[in-house]
Amino acid sequence: MAASHKITVEGAGEATCYEGERALVAMERAQGFGRLKNLPYRLPVGCRRGGCGVCRVRVTAGEFKADPMSRAHISEADEAAGLVLSCAIYPLSDIELRIEPPHFVKKAKTAATESQETA
């Protein structure tokens, strides 16, 4: 079996994350096995591909590599402060994290301002 790292989910429990696996996927499996038993709600899971923002966490310790994450949800400042989308990170060591779901209503750019970027 592939090498693995431990994800400690603050206040909830632990997950085993195999080499090359998304942290969120490991946490989903751990929830299925009852290993995140102190999580007071269902683990927020959306697209699993760094686009929707619902899986946001703050990494407080450990190393990981990351795929591109939607800047609508994680700014460069957020990222520098350890805020990431857990579906877009791949642990490289044991890591510790805190689940910090976003609030959904915020000032979004509209489609109109977007498409001007292409003109």
Place this chain on the structure above:
Amino acid sequence: MAMTGVLRPGFAQVRVLDMEKSLDHYIKRIGMHHVTTGTDGRVYLKCGDEFDHHSLVLRKADHAGIDAFAFKVASEADLDSFEKRVIAYGYPVDHVAAGEQPGLGRRIGWTLSSGHRIELYAHADLSDPKPMIHNPDVWTVEPHGMGARRMDHCLLYGPDIEKTLDFFEKVLDFKCAERVDMPDGLLAIWMSCGMKAHDIAFVKHPEPGKLHHVSFELESWADVGHAGDIITRYDISVDIGPTRHGITRGQTIYFFDPSGNRCEVFAGGYTYYPDSPTRTWDETQIGKGIFYYERQLNAAFLSVVT
């Protein structure tokens, strides 16, 4: 029935974080074809059963979602008359020159109060592969991947959908095939410009301009099953399905592209006639309306968008 005015969905322009992975997803897995890549890096794709130049535009960006959803209208004269009607309704209209997207004529565009940009155009060049027109075989190039036949519709999330319903009915001559009314008001609308159960749909959502899914049509329920096999074989992130919608009756799978934009492949759905009464759903049966077999919404349906 005579088809005039807005004919059908034309293209969706979708933002992606990683172009290479996105091309694998839409071409190898969903089964689209690469038409051309623009000088600005946007990539133009089509399905094998579509005549027109392209039906999906991918634009690399730092966040996911939808730039615009466009419809093809029957004539240049329609474009002019819709421009007047949209302006009269109160939305400022802008013009996009012919060729801004390769293969397309001039477009007009505006932003709905839901935050979404809608565009209309009358001309599209043809591109290959396309259906044969003389002694036609069932396909020109053998279908691959999920075998998507056409880009079919989208579901958009944003505020103020009462106004959006009013606008599509009064200005673009759409009909409302189905709607969901909750105790606190209108939640969702499925609207048709032709004889499909829907060409565009909206769900009420506090944040403007969001994408729920872009949908591709498959030939049969068996093809939906095959799409499910592909989703697992290639570890594509799945949302729900194979299942069925009570609303529109489509047999469906929801899954995500490599940037987190939701895609749907579906088969079936009823024929909508312009004199069909609007089908209505209420809070007690909304679960069955959205997912007919599960009979409840999943956690992602109302909250996961790009």
